Amino acid sequence: MKYKIFLLFIFSILYQIVFTQTIIPTDTVCIQGENGYSVSAPQSNSTYTWGLNQSGGTILPTSRNDSIRIRWNDDPGIDTLWVFETNSGGCSSNKGILRIVKRPLPSVSLPKERLCSGDTLFGNPVGEAPFTVYYTFNGNKKDQKQLPDYPFITGTESGTYILDSISDKYCTGYPSGITQAVILPPLPGLTIETLFPGDSLFIGDTLICIARTPGANSTLHWTAKGDHILSDIPGSIHQIYVIWKQEGVYPLTVLEMNQEGCQGEIARKMIKIFSKNNPKEPNPEPDEKLYIPNIISPNTDGINEVFHIKGINNESYHLSIYNRWGQLVYEGNPYSNDWKGTDKKGHRLSPGVYYYILHHIDTDKIHKGTLHLFR
Template sequence: MKVFLACLVTLGTFLTETTFAQVQCAVDVQINEGDAITMCETSPTTISGTNGFVNYAWTGPETQVSQTITPNFSGQYVLSALDGTGCVSTDTIIVTIVSIPTETIISSEGNPICSGAGTTLSLPNSYTTYNWTGGVTTPTFFASGPGTYDVTYADDNGCSGSSSITLTEAQFTLTGSESSLCTGGAITLTASGGTSYVWSTGETSSTIVVNPSNTTLYSVVISSGSCSQTLSTTVEPGEQQTSSLPDTLYVGAGDAQYVAGPEGFQSYVWSPTDQINNPFGSGVTFIGTTSQTLVVEATHADGCVITDSVVMIVVDLTIPNGFSPNSDGKNDLFRIPELDQYPGALSVWNRWGDLVLDDPSYKNTWDGTCQTSACLGSGDLPQGTYFYQVDVEGITFTGYITLKR
């Protein structure tokens, strides 16, 4: 090979020449691997020049001052070599570096796979050789169940790669949990393990809320890839959490009446607070002189809030000490004004202890006549003093009344 010989030649990271002359080196350098080589990216090959030269320098995609080089890039590499006479010769080689991608193993049945079924594993690209788990050397591999499967593959250049897949088995489940007590005992049904869900109700989410009035069978078709399974459950009708407060309670003026709130709640707030002992108790003691509506707000641990109320009627009767049933239009009836608002029973006895009136639902209509079998004559009671008892929802008032004609 003819080269230019310089009067001043420096071989290193670069070549400097000042005067050139075309000469023929006695021996030309040669690259031992020839004029072209293909190598694998994962296991590059070291290329080298022939022995017997003073200095070597590689140029091309990368540079290096040495007799050998391990290429990292594809392209044309040039080796320059300086012999003992100062003659420089060169040789070239085309380097091709082959990279093999990390393949994603394909499962014909998807992943997860169906319970009790297998799947065929393969690679998206073709290779010359394969080595699957267990020594199987075919392009495809049948996996009989869940587990981890490996494959090593190589192309016709001998470049190899490896991949792995962990197969799981589809686990489809259907569970139910009670919702908030405030929702009437509704049940939340949750299906899991799939990518799509179709309920007997027509809904397609993984979770539905049901509150049947009768015992009802609910089913769901759960699917994942080619796997599907129908699961079902029976739901009994639930009962909504309600308060146990009565509509109305009667209490004597200044008497104590305990009122219990709904059971099973975490906190309570009662209002108004002016006639109760503890506005934050599960129950309160009412002592009052004025009727009012007592309201409780009960909060459950799950966040449910129930509000209920009870009308507290303070019974404080205005009972006259006498009346004059003489048909003059004035004070002819024994009248207790409060009994126009709520029910009461009235019983009256004469001084000998005979029952002359027994009205379980007194409406302020007694006109001084005897209304029992204990009386004789016309029915008009004589003037005198009579003993009475008034009962309003268990609250009793007793005393004497004077009847005048």
């Protein structure tokens, strides 16, 4: 920006000079920038002398001394630019004065290099509002205006953000600190599955739940409302025991958090707890024709060698066996009363407690329970 300084000479009969000036009283500049100044209607036979009181910049001469350029240094603050004229007769004017306000450059930075979906990318810039932030997202140039008090973007799209520059009311500056960040993709949704006995149970019964599809390195935070006992199953962050002490309907929730501290959506399941004195039971009675044992001992003694369910005959039943960590270790579809305590590859399973889910394919009826494997 170029400012003109007006100088006026009034000659008396003694040829004494009286100087008055008309000048823009204040100019706002940016540190590290460069601005031009000139005298309006300069006299061809006069010379002009320029100066800065606080030496806040370097005066760069031009081809004519009635104009200059100033390259400002790095220090914000107040300075005073002055100029006076000397005519061919050696007479000098008073100083023309311009007040200079040197503004710092605005800046903005990213909070960290890896951000979660939905995080604020940048905000709280340094400078004088309104702001505009210029950035690159996945190779495409973009800009963000003031919204509403300072610029910000919520990272709803995964990808790479690079800060380029920022402008405020007066100046254009550049990012400081972290200038590039990656927005991580959102976590996949979780589901809660009740392995045993189901979504409805009696007071004092143990509910075994598992969270499906969590990330490999995620941490799960379980919450069960009501008067209850909740504990993780040893060796597993994906599975819990819950025992409720009072009748009612209670929400069971789980929140996933990955190693970056990103949170997923909260999964929720409502659990009904009945009193044993309540005639309405949580699950229908098992079919009377089925007898499901709770012990299997494949040790070649001829007793309980296979998991034999009386009553299934040739009907279409799907059997799933899970270990105490909720991992599927065996599946029979249809099941033919032939499980001998082995996994899906035929390897012998360790003794312990397992959980079964028996699903009638035609009627969609489900039976769940625990099974003890002995050797």
